[in-house]
Amino acid sequence: MSFPVHLSDAAIEDFGRELDAIRDEVMDSRGDRDRRYLLRLIRIQRGLALGGRLVIFGSLAFLPEWLWFLPVVALGTLLLAVAKILENMEIGHNVMHAQWDWMRDPDIQSGTWEWDSVCPSDQWKHSHNVVHHTWTNVLGKDRDVGYGMLRVTAQQRWHPFYLLQPVSTVVMALLFEWFIALHDLEINRLLAGKRTLAETYPMLRRIGQKVAHQTLKDYVLWPLLAGPFFLHVLAANAVANVVRNVWAYVIIFCGHFPEGVHYFSEEEVADETRARWYVRQLLGSCNIDGGRLFHVFSGNLSHQIEHHLFPDMPSNRYPEVAPRVRALCARYEIPYNTNSLRRQFGTTTWKLYRFALPVSVVAPA
Amino acid sequence: MDTAPGWVWSRVTGLTDMFATPLRTSHYLELMNPLWTTHKLQARVVSVWDETASARTLTLRPGRKWRRHRAGQHVRVGVPIGGMHHTRTYSISSAPGRDDECITITVKAAPGGRVSQHLVRNVVPGDYLPLGLPQGDFVLPDAVPLRPLFITAGSGITPVMSMLRDHAARGDLPSIVHLHYAPHPYDVIFAKELAKLRDDHRRYRLRLVYTRERGERSPAERHFTAAQLQEVCPDWRDRDVYACGPQGLLAAVEAHWQGADLSRRLHLERFHAPWADLPGDVPGGRVRFARSGLEVESDGRTNLLRVAEDAGLNPPHGCRMGICHSCDARLVSGCVRDLRSGAVVNEHGATVQLCINAAAGNLELEL
Ligand code: FES
Numbered sequence: 001m002s003f004p005v006h007l008s009d010a011a012i013e014d015f016g017r018e019l020d021a022i023r024d025e026v027m028d029s030r031g032d033r034d035r036r037y038l039l040r041l042i043r044i045q046r047g048l049a050l051g052g053r054l055v056i057f058g059s060l061a062f063l064p065e066w067l068w069f070l071p072v073v074a075l076g077t078l079l080l081a082v083a084k085i086l087e088n089m090e091i092g093h094n095v096m097h098a099q100w101d102w103m104r105d106p107d108i109q110s111g112t113w114e115w116d117s118v119c120p121s122d123q124w125k126h127s128h129n130v131v132h133h134t135w136t137n138v139l140g141k142d143r144d145v146g147y148g149m150l151r152v153t154a155q156q157r158w159h160p161f162y163l164l165q166p167v168s169t170v171v172m173a174l175l176f177e178w179f180i181a182l183h184d185l186e187i188n189r190l191l192a193g194k195r196t197l198a199e200t201y202p203m204l205r206r207i208g209q210k211v212a213h214q215t216l217k218d219y220v221l222w223p224l225l226a227g228p229f230f231l232h233v234l235a236a237n238a239v240a241n242v243v244r245n246v247w248a249y250v251i252i253f254c255g256h257f258p259e260g261v262h263y264f265s266e267e268e269v270a271d272e273t274r275a276r277w278y279v280r281q282l283l284g285s286c287n288i289d290g291g292r293l294f295h296v297f298s299g300n301l302s303h304q305i306e307h308h309l310f311p312d313m314p315s316n317r318y319p320e321v322a323p324r325v326r327a328l329c330a331r332y333e334i335p336y337n338t339n340s341l342r343r344q345f346g347t348t349t350w351k352l353y354r355f356a357l358p359v360s361v362v363a364p365a
Numbered sequence: 366m367d368t369a370p371g372w373v374w375s376r377v378t379g380l381t382d383m384f385a386t387p388l389r390t391s392h393y394l395e396l397m398n399p400l401w402t403t404h405k406l407q408a409r410v411v412s413v414w415d416e417t418a419s420a421r422t423l424t425l426r427p428g429r430k431w432r433r434h435r436a437g438q439h440v441r442v443g444v445p446i447g448g449m450h451h452t453r454t455y456s457i458s459s460a461p462g463r464d465d466e467c468i469t470i471t472v473k474a475a476p477g478g479r480v481s482q483h484l485v486r487n488v489v490p491g492d493y494l495p496l497g498l499p500q501g502d503f504v505l506p507d508a509v510p511l512r513p514l515f516i517t518a519g520s521g522i523t524p525v526m527s528m529l530r531d532h533a534a535r536g537d538l539p540s541i542v543h544l545h546y547a548p549h550p551y552d553v554i555f556a557k558e559l560a561k562l563r564d565d566h567r568r569y570r571l572r573l574v575y576t577r578e579r580g581e582r583s584p585a586e587r588h589f590t591a592a593q594l595q596e597v598c599p600d601w602r603d604r605d606v607y608a609c610g611p612q613g614l615l616a617a618v619e620a621h622w623q624g625a626d627l628s629r630r631l632h633l634e635r636f637h638a639p640w641a642d643l644p645g646d647v648p649g650g651r652v653r654f655a656r657s658g659l660e661v662e663s664d665g666r667t668n669l670l671r672v673a674e675d676a677g678l679n680p681p682h683g684c685r686m687g688i689c690h691s692c693d694a695r696l697v698s699g700c701v702r703d704l705r706s707g708a709v710v711n712e713h714g715a716t717v718q719l720c721i722n723a724a725a726g727n728l729e730l731e732l
Contacts, residue, residue: 024706035448046388046396098690101716104450106495107405110690114387130683130691213386221384274686311688 005279005334015332016275022324023310026317027102035103037316038091041296042108045086052080053222056236060229077236081243082297087116088248089299094315096125101312119181120210123203127184133311137256137263137284144256145263147172147179148188151355152257155265158358165356169349176245176252181207247297250345251288255304258286259347260337279334281308287322287338294341295319305336378403399493400428408496410488411467416554420473420520421485422458427468427496433461434468434499436531437524437607437634442470443495444480444488450495451480452714454636456524456609457499458555460531471554473520503607503634504528511539511605514598516589516618518546518576518610519554524634525609526555529569533562540568542598546588546614548577572597589617602627609634650727654678655697657732663724668704669694670719673732680719680732687721694719699728 007015055076062068092115094100100108114121127143135141139155146152150169151162172179185203189195218241223234262283269280288294288302295302295318303318306325313321329336381390394401400409408425415421434440439456459469474485488494505511505528515525522545532538547553553573563571576587586593594601602625608618615633622631649664652672663672670692673680683691687705693716700711701722709725710717719730 020705027706031447031449032445033448035445043396046393050393050396098693101690101693103445103448104715105445106450111693116387125689125691126683129689133688134684134686213383217384217386277686312690 005283007279007332007334011332012279013273013275015328015334016273016278018328019275019278019309019325022321022328023313026310026313026321030102030314030317034314034316035105038100038103038108038314041086042091045083045091048079048086049083052076052078052083052240055079056233057226060226060232063229063232073232073236077240077243080237080240081247084116084240084244085247085297088244089251089301090296090315091299092116092121093299093301096121097129098312099314116214117177117180118207118211118214119177119183120206123184123206124180129311133308135269136281136308137261138266138269138280139263140266143183143186147183148186150352152351153263154355154360155263156355158355158360162356165352169352173246173249174242176249177241181211250341251298251301253348254288254341254344255286255301256284257348257351258337258339258344259351260335261286278309281305282325282329282334282336284308285337286344287336288341288344289338290341292319305338400426402428403430406430406496406498407493408468410490410492410494412490413488416471417473417552419485419552420471420554422469422471423484423488424459424467424469425494425496426466430498431496432498434527435504436461436527437504438499438501438527439503439524439634439636440468440470440499441497442484444483446479446483451712452495452497453480456503456527456634458523458526458530460527460534471520471523471526473554501634503609503632505532505607512600512603513539513541514601514604514606515541515543515545516606516608516610516614517543518614519548519552521608521610521614521634522554523609525607526558528607529559529562533566538562538566538569541570542601542604543569543571544574544589544594544597545571546574546576546610549575550578570597589614589621591621594621605630605632607632607634650699650724652676652724653697653727653729654732655729665702665723665725666704667723668720669701669717669722669724669730672724673719673730678732682720685720687718690718692719693717695731697729697731700725701728 005012053076056073057076059069059072059076062072092113095108095113096110096115098110101110110125115124117124132142132144137145139145139153146156149161149172150165151158185200185207186195190197190200218237219234222237223230226233264280264284269276272280282305285304285308287305288298290298290302300315300318301307303315303322306313306318306321307315309325310321326336326338378390384390385393389404391402391404399407406428408427408431411424411426413421413423434457437456439454441452441454444451444453455470455472457468458471459467472481472484474482503524505513513528515528517525525543529538529541529543543559545553545559550556550573553559559571562569574587574593578587598604606618606622608615608631612635615635619628619631619633622628649662649666651660652663652669653660654673654676657678659676659678661672661676663669670680670682670685680694681691683689685692696710696713696715696717698713700709701717702709702725704721704723710722717730
């Protein structure tokens with residue numbers, strides 16, 4: 001399969017230069033406004049987390065009046081879930097991308113940030129920043145293509161295991177953070193003997209520590225505070241975590257799996273220039289349309305294209321960059337894949353079902 | 366903290382931290398009052414006071430993590446300008462242990478100095494500034510009978526002011542000779558307070574020298590000279606000298622005391638510019654790797670990751686194209702140039718991505 005763009009090498013280089021210019025312009029204009037945005041967001045997020053937990057505790061006062069208890073506990077759980085979503089997506093993911101390192105705030109540095117997830121941040125930074133962002137959608141290189149357990153393109157060889165996809169995707173959605181935590185271990189390579197246990201052990205220990213802290217917090221300590229209502233609080237926390245997992249799953253799966261996205265072979269990207277890397281990011285990523293709040297809750301991964309072009313640009317700038325990138329793409333006649341959440345997630349799901357079967361129909365471009 | 370309440374508090378937060386993981390209790394306390402934090406130290410600007418047309422005293426209330434300074438010490442103050450943290454070091458000008466638990470720093474707006482100008486012109490009461498802990502050994506000894514000679518110029522008076530205030534407050538001002546330089550009378554920081562000290566304490570002798578004022582003195586006599594010292598302080602050989610001021614003054618003082626073989630009596634407080642001069646069109650330079658002690662020559666086009674690897678080092682890295690930040694390293698001194706945008710970074714302590722920066726003149730990296 002050839003590089004799916006009609007442009008000449010020279011035109012691709014021009015296109016790359018124009019993107020560089022956009023990048024330089026935005027990066028040069030980072031300032032107070034951006035800092036205020038992030039600090040405010042962090043304050044809101046921490047307030048929501050604390051508030052959510054307090055409301056969950058407050059709801060216990062209504063027991064045994066389940067009619068009162070249920071809506072209040074649901075509200076608390078929702079607040080906590082929202083806090084976790086903001087923390088993981090618009091804050092954690094983006095801070096760990098070094099989007100905010102330029103502020104030189106010793107508190108907000110990609111090197112030291114730890115997030116509210118069972119996945120240790122250093123391992124995530126490796127599998128995500130290094131592997132996924134460098135090798136985006138290159139089959140055999142980018143392990144985010146199907147996360148080592150799903151078949152998302154006809155270019156992946158079929159295996160009976162993929163028949164489970166309609167079920168395994170549901171499990172994955174519910175337990176997404178756990179899959180992410182195990183992602184960098186490359187368990188399939190371990191099983192195949194391409195990786196030794198000795199290599200894996202230190203990572204496993206790090207994961208173990210992180211898991212211990214996280215589960216102790218959500219499933220032991222906070223519930224213990226509730227005394228006899230241990231299980232109520234545990235359940236609320238678990239639901240908040242699951243809501244966050246499902247939301248993250250939906251947004252992230254819409255980033256590189258919807259209809260129309262391209263995958264690449266290693267040969268295609270050999271000796272790739274920076275400009276061709278840009279084009280690959282564009283063809284391999286999809287945006288989701290939505291309002292301002294939706295973008296914030298998606299960690300601005302609804303601007304997956306812009307994020308992949310400029311991974312260390314502060315995420316609050318993606319909305320203003322998106323129309324410029326889109327116009328540029330129109331000018332160079334490069335497809336720019338954006339659509340509603342319903343359509344992007346719909347085609348993703350449809351592909352996951354279809355490719356569970358041994359079909360090799362190449363998606364119509 | 367080893368006081369009893371401190372011990373109890375740290376046990377309590379040790380427990381509550383487990384509820385806050387991956388953050389700490391302190392992060393939530395910060396929501397209520399930024400001064401309560403223990404994971405970082407900040408100070409609230411309580412008031413501002415103009416000392417002269419270009420110098421301003423900021424009264425700061427440091428957070429809980431603060432520990433009392435010794436008169437003469439300095440602190441690192443973080444200043445966010447345009448969203449970006451800049452760190453500068455300032456001497457504390459107040460006496461230690463004030464009743465209101467505040468400290469003051471006195472900043473002179475340097476021409477072209479973005480940070481000092483920002484502190485003098487834009488910082489307002491209610492702002493929070495990140496703060497370091499007090500540091501430095503430019504302090505008077507506690508025990509020995511003191512006979513200090515202070516030589517200060519401009520805002521170099523600030524650490525000495527802290528010492529004067531400290532001793533004046535305790536009522537035991539020793540025999541002091543103080544030689545202070547300022548361009549004009551109206552440029553003297555703390556002028557009123559100094560005059561009052563002089564009037565109240567016989568043992569405090571103050572000589573003000575105006576370096577830009579036209580008068581009977583020749584321009585040469587308006588700066589530090591041996592003759593002037595002899596005149597102001599005939600017993601200078603018997604005194605410990607504490608000097609703080611611009612490079613030129615400190616160099617002259619240092620030379621003089623070295624010449625008299627009295628370096629051991631010399632105490633200097635120097636502040637280095639925390640950035641390197643921008644290079645012209647230097648085509649590269651020597652790259653020093655501080656941790657490994659290696660030093661290599663490099664051109665201005667090869668990225669520093671490559672340079673380090675060619676020198677036999679193996680710094681962490683990932684994408685090699687500036688997106689993953691695995692190769693971030695600290696610039697100890699010197700300048701680097703971004704190979705993509707041509708932007709130059711010259712601030713010491715800045716984090717730079719090795720894979721997309723090249724040498725712009727000589728530099729040192731923490732590798
Ligand atoms: S190696 Fe990835 S940013 Fe330098």
